[in-house]
Each structure stands twice: as structure tokens, then as C-alpha cells.
Amino acid sequence: MFIETRGNDNLKPKEVEFSYAILNPSASFGGLYAPKTLPKLQSDFFQKAVKSNYKEVAKEILLKFKIDIDEKIIDKALSLYDNFDDKSNPTAVVKIEEDLYINELYHGPTRAFKDMALQPFGYILSNLAKKKKQNYLILAATSGDTGPATLDTFANKPNIKVVCMYPDGGTSDVQRLQMVTQEGKNLKVLGIVGNFDDAQNSLKSLLASPSFIEALKSKNIKLSAANSVNFGRIIFQIIYHIYGYISLLKTSDIQGGGSFYAIVPSGNFGNALGAYYAKKIGLPIKKILIASNINNILSALINTGVYDIRDRKLLKTTSPAMDILISSNVERVLFDKFGASRCKELMNDLKTKRCYKLTAEELKSLREDFDAVYSDDDFAKKKIKEYTLKGYVMDPHTATTLKAYEELKNDDLPAIACSTAEWTKFATTMASAVEDKEVKDDKEALKSFSKSLHVEVPKSISALFDKEIIHKKVLQKEDIQEEILKFLSEEI
Numbered sequence: 001m002f003i004e005t006r007g008n009d010n011l012k013p014k015e016v017e018f019s020y021a022i023l024n025p026s027a028s029f030g031g032l033y034a035p036k037t038l039p040k041l042q043s044d045f046f047q048k049a050v051k052s053n054y055k056e057v058a059k060e061i062l063l064k065f066k067i068d069i070d071e072k073i074i075d076k077a078l079s080l081y082d083n084f085d086d087k088s089n090p091t092a093v094v095k096i097e098e099d100l101y102i103n104e105l106y107h108g109p110t111r112a113f114k115d116m117a118l119q120p121f122g123y124i125l126s127n128l129a130k131k132k133k134q135n136y137l138i139l140a141a142t143s144g145d146t147g148p149a150t151l152d153t154f155a156n157k158p159n160i161k162v163v164c165m166y167p168d169g170g171t172s173d174v175q176r177l178q179m180v181t182q183e184g185k186n187l188k189v190l191g192i193v194g195n196f197d198d199a200q201n202s203l204k205s206l207l208a209s210p211s212f213i214e215a216l217k218s219k220n221i222k223l224s225a226a227n228s229v230n231f232g233r234i235i236f237q238i239i240y241h242i243y244g245y246i247s248l249l250k251t252s253d254i255q256g257g258g259s260f261y262a263i264v265p266s267g268n269f270g271n272a273l274g275a276y277y278a279k280k281i282g283l284p285i286k287k288i289l290i291a292s293n294i295n296n297i298l299s300a301l302i303n304t305g306v307y308d309i310r311d312r313k314l315l316k317t318t319s320p321a322m323d324i325l326i327s328s329n330v331e332r333v334l335f336d337k338f339g340a341s342r343c344k345e346l347m348n349d350l351k352t353k354r355c356y357k358l359t360a361e362e363l364k365s366l367r368e369d370f371d372a373v374y375s376d377d378d379f380a381k382k383k384i385k386e387y388t389l390k391g392y393v394m395d396p397h398t399a400t401t402l403k404a405y406e407e408l409k410n411d412d413l414p415a416i417a418c419s420t421a422e423w424t425k426f427a428t429t430m431a432s433a434v435e436d437k438e439v440k441d442d443k444e445a446l447k448s449f450s451k452s453l454h455v456e457v458p459k460s461i462s463a464l465f466d467k468e469i470i471h472k473k474v475l476q477k478e479d480i481q482e483e484i485l486k487f488l489s490e491e492i
């Protein structure tokens with residue numbers, strides 16, 4: 001069962017099943033749903049798991065959560081991993097140092113780790129909506145990776161419409177093309193004049209607009225969400241941390257029972273939360289090392305116990321998916337550690353004072369599981385170049401994990417760092433890091449980088465440049481609501 005991170009308002013149910021939590025992800029007082037209890041991996045789990053493939057491990061973990069989803073639907077959802085690069089394993093673990101392994105989570109259709117959760121989640125959500133004969137709208141504001149992955153998973157799925165807003169000029173060419181060329185009559189992609197904050201604020205003002213909410217009601221359309229506030233995404237993000245470890249057991253790089261560091265490049269903290277739950281379930285993680293960029297709100301919290309955004313402005317970096325100041329999933333950790341009433345208090349402080357402060361005791365508890373550090377763009381570029389020359393190509397988000405590896409890992413235990421995107425989504429940064437060349441557009445950068453370094457660009461990326469642009473609209477904030485309502489009236 002799932003309960004609410006800020007307690008119950010006596011209007012919503014006090015405990016809900018998984019299906020309810022993912023169809024209706026907003027809980028009382030603006031909180032989130034979190035599991036009431038977590039399952040435990042039995043002592044023989046890993047012994048058995050070394051003989052299992054990804055899907056088998058995933059299914060076993062999902063069944064341990066006793067989610068109210070038919071086993072057949074779970075199987076079908078997991079079978080979507082068959083479309084990833086390696087049919088037998090959606091992820092790949094690569095050793096790049098004696099004690100450092102990269103867990104590549106980007107081998108899905110949109111080349112970012114968002115696919116790991118959104119592919120199966122999209123199938124399950126649409127299936128539930130269909131079974132309930134209810135239509136749902138998913139509104140997404142994206143800085144670049146959530147958009148393509150959300151559109152891909154819901155394209156032509158029944159009972160779901162998706163509206164995705166991106167900041168025009170604020171994403172890479174590849175990310176924009178992934179969205180604006182995406183087919184599917186149930187999808188609407190809108191460029192917004194402004195930056196990511198403007199796109200996100202447009203979404204928020206829609207949700208607060210009485211006329212918009214009224215219009216949804218009259219059309220009998222409900223709202224859900226596909227970002228990581230939805231636990232339906234988090235549950236799939238627990239699994240790959242566990243499977244990364246199993247991969248090293250399989251190759252005997254880790255001996256049974258041995259613990260390790262999990263390094264996570266973080267923004268909205270969904271990936272890190274997955275690691276936290278995995279640890280609580282029984283994965284022997286010594287510590288979760290959080291890597292941030294110069295929007296270092298997470299590393300400040302974990303190092304000082306203070307979350308303070310009073311004088312903060314969002315800074316643009318070469319790791320845009322981590323450019324975030326309000327990191328939603330920290331809330332689930334606070335709830336898990338300190339309970340609903342304290343969590344509500346802290347979240348209220350954040351809302352009203354734009355700042356909250358943990359007690360020394362609370363900070364100590366947080367630091368038992370987490371450590372954190374941030375790096376700037378120059379560091380990331382330096383690491384991209386260094387490793388590319390050594391033969392391993394990593395994207396700018398993944399490069400931030402090297403800072404955590406170098407500064408926070410102070411013993412011989414191995415570390416597994418999550419690689420969250422393929423370099424092909426950030427080709428201009430790659431070219432500038434490795435070839436000291438400022439290339440303006442992705443097409444040229446992809447060509448030059450792949451040619452000089454003999455690395456392949458997957459067809460799904462190179463084909464984007466020849467595809468028809470389907471979604472051409474770039475709108476001012478004021479015009480969004482009307483455009484969306486028009487789209488919702490269309491029959492599909």
C-alpha cells in the first residue's frame with residue numbers, strides 16, 4: 001500500500017494501491033505517494049539472481065512489492081526492454097577504472113535513462129486507464145530528456161493524451177527533433193517562448209487555472225503525471241541499481257555480499273531515490289554519492305542540512321537535465337526518515353520561506369545514506385576529454401559522477417556510476433570538450449565527433465535530421481491554454 005508524504009487531509013483515501021497512486025499521483029497537501037512498507041530481498045536472492053536476466057530480476061522485485069497489476073501486464077510492460085540495444089539486457093555495465101564501473105542506462109529508444117522507467121510505466125498506465133474506461137491527460141514540461149521519453153512511450157496508446165512543452169532554443173537540436181518529429185495522434189508538442197522555468201511555470205499556471213480545470217471536467221478528462229513525482233516511475237528505477245550489482249556478481253568483479261558505492265548524477269532525485277529504496281530493500285550500498293552541477297542545491301543539503309533557494313537563480317550548464325532548484329523526490333527521503341508531519345513542516349517552509357533546515361540529528365541520518373559533491377562544466381569537459389582519449393565516451397551528465405568518484409570514495413570498495421544519457425544527445429558539448437571546437441549545430445557536431453573518434457551514432461539519432469517536422473508551433477505563454485483545449489476536443 002501507498003501513503004502520503006505530508007499526511008492525509010481526510011478527503012483523500014488514507015492508503016491506496018499502486019494503481020491508484022500512479023493514476024492520481026498528487027496526494028494531500030501537495031504531497032506525494034510513497035510505499036508504506038518496503039519488501040526485503042531474501043538472503044538467497046543474489047545467489048539466484050546471478051542466473052537470471054534483467055526481466056526476470058525485474059519481475060521478481062515488482063512481485064515483491066505486491067502491486068495491483070496483473071502479472072500478464074507486468075510481463076508485457078517488461079517485454080518493452082526487448083526493443084533496447086541488447087535484447088537480453090536493457091543496460092550495460094562497463095569497467096573504466098580498477099574500482100569504477102559505469103552502469104549505462106541509456107540504451108533505449110530515446111537514448112536517455114528516462115526510458116528505463118517510462119517504457120514499462122507508459123504501458124501500465126495506459127492499460128489501467130483503458131480498463132477504467134477513463135481518459136487521462138499527461139502534461140509535461142521538459143528541459144530535454146523527459147519530453148522525448150514520455151512522447152515515445154505514450155505514442156498511440158489508448159485513453160491517454162500527452163501535451164509536452166519545451167523551451168524553444170533551450171534544448172539540444174537532437175532533443176528538439178526527437179519531440180517535434182514524434183508521430184502519434186494523441187500527442188501535442190509545443191515550443192514555449194522562454195526558458196525551462198517559463199515552460200514549467202506555464203504548466204503550473206494551467207494546473208491552477210479554474211477555466212482549464214473546468215474544461216477538463218466537462219470533457220471528462222483526468223490529469224496524471226509522467227515525471228518522477230509518479231511512483232510508477234520510481235519503482236522501475238529501483239531495479240537497475242540492483243541489476244547493476246548483479247552484473248558485477250555475474251562477472252565476479254564483486255564477491256557475494258561485498259558492498260559498493262552508487263554514484264548518481266542528480267536533478268529531480270528520482271534516480272537517487274531508486275538507489276535509496278534499493279539499499280533499504282537489501283542492496284549492499286555503502287553510500288549513495290550524489291553528483292550535482294553548479295546548481296548545487298542537493299549537495300548543499302547533504303553537506304550542510306540546509307535547503308535554501310532564497311537567493312538562487314537557475315544557472316544554465318552543459319548538463320541541463322540536472323539544472324534544477326526544486327528537486328521533488330528529496331521529499332520521499334525526508335518522509336521515509338522523519339515521518340509525514342515533519343516532512344510536511346519542511347515542505348511548507350520551502351514553500352513559504354523558500355528555505356528549510358534539518359536538525360543536526362536529521363542531517364546525521366541523511367548522511368548515513370548519502371554524500372554529495374558538485375562539479376562545474378569545465379570539470380565535466382576535462383573528464384569527457386580524458387576518458388574519450390582513453391577510449392570511453394561519456395555524456396556531460398555522466399562526467400559529473402567522476403567528481404564524486406575522485407572526492408568522496410575514500411576506500412577500496414568498487415563504485416557503480418549511473419550513465420544517464422548517450423553522448424549523441426549533447427554532441428556540441430562533446431565536440432567542444434574533446435576537439436576544442438565550437439560547433440553550432442548537433443548535426444555537424446555528431447558528424448565530426450563520430451568520424452574523428454570512430455564512434456557510432458545510432459540510426460534513431462541520425463535519422464532525426466531527415467524526418468518530417470510534425471509539431472511546428474512555438475507559442476507565447478498566454479496562448480497555451482487555448483491551444484491545448486483545442487487539442488483535447490479533437491477526436492482521435
Ligand SMILES: *Cc1c(COP(=O)(O)O)cnc(C)c1O
Pocket residue numbers: 112113114145146228265266267268269270271272321322397420421
Ligand atoms: C533526468 C536526467 C538526470 C536527472 O535525474 P533525476 O532522477 O531527475 O535526478 C540526469 N541526467 C540525465 C541525462 C537526465 O535525463
